[in-house]
Amino acid sequence: MALSINEIKSGVTILVNNEVYVVVEAQHVKPGKGSAFVRARLRNMKNNNIQELTFRGVETIEPAYVEERKLQYQYSAGGMFHFMDQETFEEVPIAEERIADKVKFLKDNLEVMGYFFKGDTLSINLPNFIEFTIIHTEPGIKGDTAKSGTKPAEIDTGANVQVPLFIGEGDRIKVDTRTGSYVERVN
Numbered sequence: 001m002a003l004s005i006n007e008i009k010s011g012v013t014i015l016v017n018n019e020v021y022v023v024v025e026a027q028h029v030k031p032g033k034g035s036a037f038v039r040a041r042l043r044n045m046k047n048n049n050i051q052e053l054t055f056r057g058v059e060t061i062e063p064a065y066v067e068e069r070k071l072q073y074q075y076s077a078g079g080m081f082h083f084m085d086q087e088t089f090e091e092v093p094i095a096e097e098r099i100a101d102k103v104k105f106l107k108d109n110l111e112v113m114g115y116f117f118k119g120d121t122l123s124i125n126l127p128n129f130i131e132f133t134i135i136h137t138e139p140g141i142k143g144d145t146a147k148s149g150t151k152p153a154e155i156d157t158g159a160n161v162q163v164p165l166f167i168g169e170g171d172r173i174k175v176d177t178r179t180g181s182y183v184e185r186v187n
Contacts, residue, residue, distance in 0.1 A: 001063070002061060002063075003061040004061075005028070005059070007061075008038050010025060012063070013066045014042070015062040016053065019046070020117050021045065023041070024040075024050065027039045027040070035056065037054055037056050038055045039054050040052070040053055045122040047100075048100065065117070066117050066122065068113055068114070068115060068116075069085055069113070069116060070112075070113060071084065071114040072084045072086055072110070073110045074108075074109075076096075079095065079096050080096070081093070081103070082094075083114065092121070094114070094121050098122070100123075105157060105177045106157065107130065111127070112124045126177040129177070130177055131174050131175075131186050132155035132161075132174075133156045133170065134156075134163070134172075135169065136169060137153035137163065137167060138151055139168060140165040149165050150164060150182075161180065162182060164182070167185060172185070172186040174186050
């Protein structure tokens, strides 16, 4: 069953040239002369590339039924990351290319959302905020805590995050995984 241009909205998944895209933004345009059309920003679910397309009223858009599954990270080996499906308890190997820059925030037993289309893994989505332990950072200089400055710190997954000067080794912090930025210190 094809979608009409009126059904294109943010969050809808569609097939374009046999690739699965999610609609990020859709603008419905009804000019005074001619037929209506939709200008849409689409994000490729495999490689996160953004593309802008225009759909005319006569075009048929094929929907993509994307399956969401809760997964738990287990381990990595040979460029593959292994997750366990939380419902079936089956092991789900995912290639590093599908995870991209999210690798630096993967912790053992972390629960993530996996997106699948016809049995093929499209991508994973991390929780927005994850707590990490600082394993290495330069000590803060006394008196520098009042001004707003940052320094690099290595977290327990090996990634580097900019943190305020008062954060030290062994401190637990909350990190926004969407931006990779420090949020707050956690007790």
